[in-house]
Amino acid sequence: xxxxxxxxxGGGTNLQAVIDAISKGxxxxxxxxxxxxxxxxxxxxxxxxxxxxxxICISPKQFENRERFNQAFLEEVNKYQPDLIxxxxxxxxxxxxxxxxxPNRIINIHPSLIPSFCGTGYxxxxxHEGVLKRGxxxxxxxxxxxxxxxxxxxxxxxxxxxxxxxxxxxxxxxxVMEQAEWNILPQAxxxxxxxxxxxxxGKAVIANV
Ligand code: GRF
Numbered sequence: 001x002x003x004x005x006x007x008x009x010g011g012g013t014n015l016q017a018v019i020d021a022i023s024k025g026x027x028x029x030x031x032x033x034x035x036x037x038x039x040x041x042x043x044x045x046x047x048x049x050x051x052x053x054x055x056i057c058i059s060p061k062q063f064e065n066r067e068r069f070n071q072a073f074l075e076e077v078n079k080y081q082p083d084l085i086x087x088x089x090x091x092x093x094x095x096x097x098x099x100x101x102x103p104n105r106i107i108n109i110h111p112s113l114i115p116s117f118c119g120t121g122y123x124x125x126x127x128h129e130g131v132l133k134r135g136x137x138x139x140x141x142x143x144x145x146x147x148x149x150x151x152x153x154x155x156x157x158x159x160x161x162x163x164x165x166x167x168x169x170x171x172x173x174x175x176v177m178e179q180a181e182w183n184i185l186p187q188a189x190x191x192x193x194x195x196x197x198x199x200x201x202g203k204a205v206i207a208n209v
Pocket of ligand 1: 008009010011012013014015044088089090109110111124177181
């Protein structure tokens, strides 16, 4: 059974997609041990509570400096002995010590087709604003392993989504979630839980799909 810790900062619709996929059996061999948020007001914490999942809030604001927070955050995560850490809309930079401790065991969902519209400054609505500003016709979402860079780790799954006439960043964000994020995040977790993802030569390889 894959032990998962999910880290969230906001509404938690991706967390919900994972919870639902586990309940209906489209993710097998996995269990969410805890949901951790840096934001005490995150609705994602309520979603965890509603499903009887341990929910923890730990914010950089509670610590005198980033190093102290990083240490406490890592200790909190370690308590649950996760096999996989899922960043589902988590707006805190993951400490390098954590990345080193969990190589290819941290995944992130990003709302664009990496390597477009990713990296420093591309988060939340800013991604979709960038897409509309550039006028690309296809965007999408990416699930990738987390390495020391920003959105640079091995890509596990991607799904395209069409940009439509009249899209606003909000409308596009919703379509990318509905058509891509809520599908590929649970799918990637199921693949990992069932031993189907390996990393070779810096690239994620999926077996027998
Ligand atoms: C998603 O768009 C995700 O790709 C991004 O943050 C958003 C989180 O939404 N990293 P939610 O909290 O899962 O609803």
